[in-house]
Amino acid sequence: MSPLLILAIAFVILTIIGVPLFASVGLTTLLALFLIDIPYTLMAQTGYSSLTPFPxxxxxxxxxxxxxxxxxxxANRMIGIATTLVGAYRxxxxxVSVFACMLFAALSGSGPATTAAIGSVTVPAMKKEGYDVPFAASIVASAGALGSLIPPSNLLIIYGLVSDTSIPRLFLAGVVPxxxxxxxxxxxxxIIARRRGYGGDGDxxxxxxxxxxxxxxxxxxxAPVLILGGIYGGVFTPTEAAGVAVFYSLFVGLFIYRELTIKKVVSALRFTALLTGILILITPTLAFGQLTAFYDVPTAVQEGITSLTQNPMLVLLLIGIFYIFIGTFMESLAQIVLFTAVFLPLVSSLGVDPVMFGIFTVITCEIGFLTPPLGANLTVAARISGISIERISVAVLPFILAYVVGMLVLIIFPDLTTFLPNWLYGVAK
Structure with missing residues (x-):
């Protein structure tokens, strides 16, 4: 039995029996190092180098x-602005929830964080207006996923680091999609609200x-004007913009709106630590990615897919189907780190822009936020609404279809992602 097959079986077994993903990838990587007699120091070296990039x-x-x-x-004031725009419609x-999530996505960079911020306000409001609770929860779960697409996006940052692609270009490319x-x-x-008779406020x-x-x-x-305007205007880097965003939010919360307290700040720090703890995945997944290069997996994948078709649209469609499937049980961060190194050389050889492929990858990851058993946004929405993930999983299906349509639009019209960064920064060499 080939070492590669042994590793694949080991990873699948560890995942099926419920071993945490970072441990599954790490143990599989250690087994690979043992089989091919590479020093275990590779894990330590990768761990150090993976966590040192400033971005x-x-x-x-x-x-x-x-x-x-x-x-x-x-967030409450953003919801107020959105309400005045669409209050009369079915x-x-x-x-309002969808529109407010789009606005807040330009602040948080995270799908689950956007779902929590907007959903905690709008789900109770929708309950009072007679909305079906699973429908209300599915709206904020699906719209919250925009936090990973609309800049600034944490997943685009990871993709940029892994693929060595300009993060400002990726941010700008995410605006139109x-x-x-x-x-x-x-x-x-x-459409669903009209069919079920959920009305507006009449104003x-x-x-x-x-x-x-x-x-x-x-x-x-x-806030988004300062953050994104500063990045695209060349005033500061994305990392500096994040620091500015923290100080801006502290200043506004403490001295303008005066709703921030020490207790809330401590709670925000705790929330940040829990949510960004997922970065522990970077070390084992990067080491695992190096092993795929050692086994020449990208070349094998490229030869296998191009033997079926060399049409870029069909290749992207096949990759999209794979990403959607793998996203049901794999964290988006690990998905990007593991498979970008495998698929990016393939699509690049077919003329696909790395920036476009980054946006495409993130859209497929957003679908993963909405599919059980992992479904990070589903978990957050379930806690907010007080119902089971199973009930939300059924209600969210029409919204998953919307994301699939968005993915197909991106495949057919790739210039939607590239014309803004090319216009502002020039065509990438």
Whole structure:
């Protein structure tokens, strides 16, 4: 039996019996080192080198900033702005949830964090308006996943580090696809709400309430303008922008809205530590990725797929199906670290832009947020709404379809991701 087959069997068995993913990947990597007689110091060296890149600091900082903005009152004011825009339409509170998640996604960089921030406010509101609870929970779970696509995005940061792709280009590339997916989610919400008779509040859009809400929430709106404008304007790097976001959220929460307390700050720090603890996956997955290169797995995959088709669209479709399947039981971070090294050389050889492939990868990961048994966003939405993941899993299916349509649109029209970064930074060499 070949060593590669032994490793594959070991990884599958460890995963099936419930060993935590970082341990499954780590133990499989150690077994591989033993079989091919490579010093175990590879794990230690990889662990050191994987956690030293300065941009990695961006992830906990953006998560902390997003949490501080949530508990400091900025999320509520974003919801107020969204409500004045769509209050008269069918399923208005559902539409508000989607739109507010899009706005908050530009602050948190995390899908579960966006779901928690907006869902904790809008799910109880939808319950009061008579929404079916699984439907309400599925709205915030699916819209919360936008936090991983709309910049700043933690998953895009990881992809940029693994693939050596410009993070500012990736951030800018996520804007248009993020808007497209947002519109698709709003269409699904509106259709279901209309069919079930969930009404709006009856207030037609007028400028006065909107301007009043915008003025009250000007500090909330100012956050993404400051963060993204600073990055694209060349004022600071994404990592520096994350630090600015933390100080901005502290300043607004403490001195402007005055809703932040020491207890809330400590709670935000605890939340950040728990959510970013997933970074423990980086060391074993990077070491495992080095082993795939040793076994020449990328070349084998490239030859296997190109023997079936060399059409870039079909190849991306096949990779998308694989990513969606693997995302049901694998963390998105591990998915990106493990498989980018396998598939990026293949798609690049077919003329696919690495920036486009990064956005494509993140969209498939967002679907993984919504599929059991892992489904991080489903877990958060279930806790907020007080129902089981099983009930949300059924209700979220139409929204998964919206993400699949978004993925297909991206495959057919790849320029949606590249024209903004190419316009601002020039065509990548």
């Amino acid at each position: 990695l600091l961006t992830i906990p900082l953006f998560v902390l900033a997003g949490r501080l903005m949530e508990v400091g009152g900025m 399923g208005s509170m559902g539409l 993020g808007i497209v997916v947002t519109l698709l989610l709003m269409v699904v919400t509106y 037609r859009f007028t400028w006065a309430p909107f301007l009043r809400a915008a003025w009250e929430g000007k500090w909330s709106i100012g």
